[in-house]
Amino acid sequence: MTAADLVGLYAPPARRRWVRSNMVSTLDGSATGADGRSGSVNTPSDHRVFAVLRDHADAVLVGAGTVRDEGYTRLSPTRRSPVPAALVAVTRSGRVPEGLRTPTDGRGAGLLVTCSAAGERRLGRARSVLGDENVLVRGDDTVDLPAALDALAERGLRRVLLEGGPSLLGTALAAGVVDEMALSLVPRVVGGDNPRIVAGPPLTAPDGVALRPHLLLEESGTLCGLWRTR
Numbered sequence: 001m002t003a004a005d006l007v008g009l010y011a012p013p014a015r016r017r018w019v020r021s022n023m024v025s026t027l028d029g030s031a032t033g034a035d036g037r038s039g040s041v042n043t044p045s046d047h048r049v050f051a052v053l054r055d056h057a058d059a060v061l062v063g064a065g066t067v068r069d070e071g072y073t074r075l076s077p078t079r080r081s082p083v084p085a086a087l088v089a090v091t092r093s094g095r096v097p098e099g100l101r102t103p104t105d106g107r108g109a110g111l112l113v114t115c116s117a118a119g120e121r122r123l124g125r126a127r128s129v130l131g132d133e134n135v136l137v138r139g140d141d142t143v144d145l146p147a148a149l150d151a152l153a154e155r156g157l158r159r160v161l162l163e164g165g166p167s168l169l170g171t172a173l174a175a176g177v178v179d180e181m182a183l184s185l186v187p188r189v190v191g192g193d194n195p196r197i198v199a200g201p202p203l204t205a206p207d208g209v210a211l212r213p214h215l216l217l218e219e220s221g222t223l224c225g226l227w228r229t230r
């Protein structure tokens with residue numbers, strides 16, 4: 001399959017807002033390898049899809065835990081996407097992950113989405129580091145994800161790629177804001193007691209979140225698919 005084929009197959013529909021998650025899992029359902037990072041279970045085929053999904057995104061939305069654990073930095077332009085996506089970290093504590101502080105040098109914006117529970121001191125510090133306009137406070141005790149996504153869409157960040165981690169994906173599914181899930185299933189089994197791709201309380205409605213398959217590809221043993229929630 002050519003790169004152009006992949007770009008076409010993964011093009012998101014034109015909507016006011018489209019939230020697509022992307023995760024990788026081993027055959028035994030692990031979201032990480034033994035080192036506690038997803039990078040150790042990725043495959044070259046999964047990487048190809050990962051890059052195409054990023055090229056289609058206005059914003060990459062990530063839990064602060066993953067920004068820290070996976071060493072995210074603000075995003076650079078790519079050949080296909082000369083306007084770099086914004087990196088948006090979600091945090092209840094309001095702590096600014098190091099990766100959002102990356103120097104500008106042509107990279108995309110770094111935004112923090114948090115809630116009042118972070119407290120005035122943390123919010124003040126975040127604003128002084130990132131700039132007032134890059135700190136979005138939505139929600140009181142927890143981040144109000146629908147309101148946060150509306151605020152991003154108002155800035156023109158309509159195509160949102162949610163790259164985890166499992167806690168953020170769990171709350172996003174519970175809030176009903178995920179339109180589509182991309183999943184790469186890699187041909188490997190790691191055992192152990194690692195996280196799955198979705199964490200948090202059981203999802204109801206009435207028995208989990210129902211999805212329908214939209215796309216399924218195979219390359220060198222890796223299955224890459226898209227499932228839609230509605």
Ligand SMILES: NC(=O)c1ccc[n+]([C@@H]2O[C@H](COP(=O)([O-])OP(=O)(O)OC[C@H]3O[C@@H](n4cnc5c(N)ncnc54)[C@H](OP(=O)(O)O)[C@@H]3O)[C@@H](O)[C@H]2O)c1
Pocket residue numbers: 022023024025030031032036037038039062063064065066067069070090091092093094095142143163164165166167168169171172195197199
């Ligand atoms: N397999 C994959 O595709 C994949 C993808 C991503 C990550 N991972 C792996 O997942 C692990 C991390 O898991 P995780 O569940 O801890 O990641 P996470 O969801 O990225 O991080 C959890 C932290 O993010 C913030 N957060 C997440 N959801 C939030 C919400 N709805 N509202 C407010 N804050 C929120 C909180 O930060 P504060 O503490 O600052 O409040 C929370 O402590 C790592 O091992 C990583 O490598 C795997």
